[in-house]
Amino acid sequence: MKNIKDYQHKKILVLGLAKSGVSAASLLHHLGAFVTVNDKEPLEKNPDAQGLLQDGIKVICGSHPIELLDEGFELIVKNPGIPYSNPLVSGAIQRGIPVITEVELAYKISEAEIVAITGTNGKTTTTTLIYEILKADERKNPLIAGNIGTVASSVAQKATEMNQMVIELSSFQLMGIQEFRPHIAIITNIYEAHLDYHGTREEYAKAKANITKNQTKNDFLIVNDDQSELKDLVSFSKAKIIPFSTTRYIENGCSLYDGEVVFLGESIISTSDIVLPGEHNLENILSAVAAVKLMGVSNEAIRKVLTTFKGVKHRTQFVMELEGRKFYNDSKATNILAASSALKAFQQPIILLAGGLDRGNGFAELVPSLKNVKALITFGQTAEKIEEAGRAAGIESIKRVDNVEKAVPVAYELSSPGDVILLSPACASWDQYKSFEIRGDIFIDAVHKLV
Structure with missing residues (x-):
């Protein structure tokens, strides 16, 4: 890592812990900053804060006292989940x-x-695909980081000039950048999400566009050419734009042509050889192929991964087959579009498990995607709203349960051989679970208990 002097002797407040806060506080302390950590969890229940205290870092726990701003801090490093309000x-x-x-x-x-x-x-799938393809090319030494679960500032401490850091970034993280400049940036798509945090779709989209705000003509921005809104959003970028499209051939980008994935006119792989299911994953594949080709990766490495890669945990993840029923964990489907994409990936009758945090939106947009759903199991704050969508779609069998664990045996009872039992909640998990990963793991455990 670069042993920079930018933060030496500066008074810096790290607001909020979890993995990102612990990493930031430790790194800044190492770089010579005068660090204060503030976390709302009381110290006696806060092992992260206790560890930092033992390292000689000042820790204030139990609340976020406004008086802290009178201590002359020159910088605040904020946990992404803490809102700007x-x-x-x-x-x-x-x-x-x-x-x-x-x-x-x-x-x-x-x-x-x-x-x-x-x-x-598609962020996590695209990030993982790029990492796996780079890893398959013996000339590359990739590291994976960011919103995918490994804190970027921890990974960066191990990175050398021989590495490539592949980072998944949320809109929350991108709101807090100043100089951050990736050599290759990707925006997979833009749809309405996280309005409880950003307030408006425009503010949410603007946060996503921050990924390219510091790029120069020597950098690359890979964008979804099928979204006119996205193209307009990044029109200010100084980077070289590399478009991708699943709907038409693009000579100067990555697209599909005659059953092939094509990059800058070169055929890379036949779509029939790709094992990752779902039309929505073709977007992820095209953007990932564009990125690795820009990095000089061999077609052999790309083919090796795309002919074996079956998906990421919690993203339309196949769990098991039991008595002719196939179980899929798509807990990462935290919005309507993601759930719709998962539903469209199957032709079989579906038993859908859905529900979660109520962000104030309705679910009318989900109705067209429910045509193959023969039974609907709901839970969480949005149970009633999703049931309304189910009735509008003509689903006759609708059951409400307390949580995901209880939904699984009910779904199995309502299913028949040949059916798909799919957890695709269309909502965030935070009303009942700390993360979509925990929700997905509970689903997997409940499925295995059926055996």
């Missing part, structure tokens, strides 16, 4: 104190080339 954050902005997220720190210290991926859907 938080009084400490909004107060800092009013006072002119910069507020960043830890991905900015990762960029400042990284010696590796950075490939950054964002978008509403």
Whole structure:
């Protein structure tokens, strides 16, 4: 890593812990900053804070006292999940104190080339595909980081010029960048999401577009050419635009032609050889192929991965087959579009498990995708709203349960051989579970208990 002096002797507040806050605090302490950590969890229940305290870092726990802003901090590193409406954050902005997220720190210290991926859907699959393809090419040494589960500022500390950092980024993280500049950036797509955090679709989209705000003519921006809104959104970018499309051939980008994935006119792989299911995954594949081809990866490495890669955990993940029923875990489907994409991937009758955090939206947009759903099991805050969509779609068998664990045996009872039992909630998990990963793991455990 680069041993930078940018933060030496500066008073810096790390607001909110979890993995990103712990990494940021430890890194800044190592770089010579005077670090204060503030987390709402009480110290006695906060092992992360206790560990930082033992390392000699000042820790304030139990609340977010507004008086902290009087201590003369020169920078705040904010946990991405803390909204900008938080009084400490909004107060800092009013006072002119910069507020960043830890991905900015990762960029400042990284010696590796950075490939950054964002978008509403497909981020994790695209990130994983790029990482796996780079790994399959023996000339590359990729590292994977970001919103996919490994904190970028931790990974960046290990990165050298021989590495390539592949980072998945959320809109929350991208709102907190200053100089962050990936050599290759990808925006998979833009749809309405996280309005409870951003307020409007326009603000959400603007946060996503931050991924390219510091790019230059020597960098690349890979964008979904099938979305006119996205093309307009990034029209300010100085990077070289590499479009991709699943609907038409693009000579200067990555697209489909005559059953082949084609990049800059070169045929890479036949779509019939790709094992990753679902039309929506073709978008992810095209953007990933564009990225690795720009990095000089061999077609052999691309084919090796795309002929074996079956998906990422919690993303239309095949769990098992039991008595002719196939179980799929798509817990990452935290919005309507993602759930619709998963539903369209199957031709068989579906028993759908759905529900979760109520963000105020309705589910009328889900109705056209429910044509193959023979039974609907709902749970969580949005159970009633999703049931309304189910009735509008003509689903006769609708059951409500307390949670995902209880939904699985009910779904099995309603199913027949040849059916698909699909967890694709169309909602975030936070009303009942700390993360979509925990929700998905509970689903998997419940499925295995049927045996």
